[in-house]
Amino acid sequence: MRSSSTPIPKRHHFVPIMLLENFVDAEGWLHIHRRQNPVIGVHRVRPNNAFLESDLYNLINIDGHRDPTLERQLSIIEGVVADIFGQIITEARQGKAPSLSPQEIEQVLIYQHLQWKRTPDVQRGVTSDVEGFQMMDKLLAELEAKFPNRTAEIASFRQVENQRRILHNARVGSVTSLSSEALSAMRSRGLAIMHITARNKQFIIASQPMLKLTRPGRTHLADPVVELWFPIAPDVAIGLGTGRGKPTLWPMPDSSWLRSFNRGLAEQSSSFAAGSPNLIRSLANPR
Template identity: 35%
Template sequence: MPPVPKRHHFVPEFIVRNFRGPDGLVAFYDKENAGDGVVDRNPSKVFYRDHLYTKTDANGTRDVSQELAFSAVESDAAKVVQKVVLAARDGSLASLSPAEKYQWDIFFYDQWRRVPDMRTSLFSPDYLEELKASALSDFERDYRPMTDEERAHFSDHSVVERMNQYAMVGMLEKRSPMILDALRRRGLGVVRLEKSSKSFILGSRPVVKLTQPGQTSLDDPTVEMWMPVAPDVMIGMGKPGREDVMAYANDAWVRGFNMSVVSNSSQIVSCSAALIKSLLKPR
């Protein structure tokens, strides 16, 4: 039997490797360990958590099928990303087949929803506690009063953690057809740097959604979503009507985007430690 994968990367290594510096390492900053400052890390040792997508039953049996499913998606997406990046650096917009565009849409959607920062923003500890209390209340209403032993069981921290993990991974096993259809209706969007002296950063929440007040629908042409896939290239949504688009980002736009990454992510990766430090200093 093959070994059970333990280290689950929520941002794929093939993306992180694109942000390596000349020494083969990435500059890394973790807000939860801000005292460490910006440190150098091997690309394989950032943006991961042990058994992040593992479901564990009451007997301790581990199910890593979701991690394996994400790995399969990443393998397909890596070829598409390389094709788009090479074309962008050559000053052109890659022409993707319908299959390649679908592979990108799946990967892009997963990168938007699968990361811990997204989970934290949607499901606070208080919210999860309310969900548990509501579920137990519904059980008693529909079936019978719970015993003291059962109440103690569902108050056990390890049991609650396992149940929450099981529910979270279960949610990731299904993709919304509505969102995938919305992404399909948008073309491919590519942004390349106007100046080679600038760089995009990569966050632990790698997909950044840019919206106007009150406008959140993916069918709205003013709504943008972007993911840096290299220091000089981002990929995201094109225009409605499946229209592909390529644009060049000037200095002000790049810094504004990078600041959005800093604001929305708990961890940051860059090819430059100096860049991360400059973004952490208010102007």
């Protein structure tokens, strides 16, 4: 039985603090722009107050009880990959491809897949709130037609609070339904590490922190022309390699591509941040 003294976490980071702390300025601040609050503009926050939502990964029962199983599982996974990410960053800055075991590479690939699925930007992009409610209304109408003697019971699910709870729980459940096809494609590619060696150039971190680059008609992750990059530090990103084997390091002394890369992350995200306020202002107010 769960102890009543055990606190249920409510503040859930969809980009974990262990990553956000890599992007802070010299005083420990993130400079962030949130599209839902454009009047505030670019402002500074501590990592524990960025990229989070209340109860994001808690299942909510009809009586209001919160089940924090997924949030706690994600915390465990984040703890495992934090050490691996630290090794990747350290060795990339030394000009070396990380010496990861097959198990560590697998853990990184699984985490990349989870990170893609867990963000509100992706979830609401797949099914918006309006679309979710429309789907439920259609299903309830079908149930009422099929079970006319249970219309009162079915009608209770038309209450806004119940519909929000059902949609929320569906999204929570979708996080852990990993795609075997996607993971197989990622395994076939292996792991690549990109390191920016140009001075005073940096990646941003965003609410949808992974950028997929494709060509017309070529979008499958198994296709070597498709890129999927995930910045884990201002100068280091992990992505898909060109084939199975040891991780490969891509030093990037030329930064001419970086502006377009950061703009792509910003445009697909509801919020984005970096240690540089000027960089975030330039992306929030492009000329």
